[in-house]
Amino acid sequence: MSTQTNNQINNQTESPETTYSHGRLTCAVESTLDVIGGRWKVLILRELFQGVRRFNELHRSLHGITQKMLTQQLRELEEDGIIHREVYLQVPPKVEYSLTETGETLKPILDAMHEWGVKYLERRANTLSTETGVKQTEVKQK
Template sequence: MSTGKVQENTINPFLNQYSCPVAGTLDVIGGKWKGVILFHLLEDKKRFNELKRLNSGITQRMLTLQLRELEADGIIHREVYPVIPPKVEYSLTDFGQSLKPIVLLMREWGEEYMETVLTQRQKNVGE
């Protein structure tokens, strides 16, 4: 039976900042944009402006920030081509590909339950 205590990781103390593995996962892919960015990179590499167009509503600054964080975590690869004008493409790393089942399950959940969620939210607004 769990005591609710978080066991300290003596091998890698960096992991102690997360109360559970879900918290660590959400730190990597959570937020409004990261999951959507990953979804659009599942099948093929994309250029910055293509990602911006696919993620309607995201600012250039926010997209840059999210891409940098995903790159720093080893989830995506940023390929800079030595051409003029500059060409940069983003793709999932092999490590990032390990998130594919999670992203696809989130899509399935959204397809199945978003209408229910939106209806519930609308009911709550009226109360």
């Protein structure tokens, strides 16, 4: 491969959207998914978009999550600067979770993902009903 071709590939690979993380090249989308990816983080964020929540409120609203997993996910979101953990020195102990300014910036992204999901499910339901002749139920709106 020519030097010019190598330089073109390198320039494309190292665009402003790519960064080095842990000694390797990553893209911005990968970095975003590292922060909000997984089964529970988006659901935790959904709850916190509604306002400040205590641990037990989050645990009750996220059916199927263990206390250990919730603790781990909250800790990771806090380490990534997405949520704030406020500890009140009182008996019994009181801990509240809220979004940081950075966390708030995820709302339009997750709203766009929601809209995409609604449209995808509608198209999928229409495709299935066309193929099978079975009428699908209406997709829930947010």
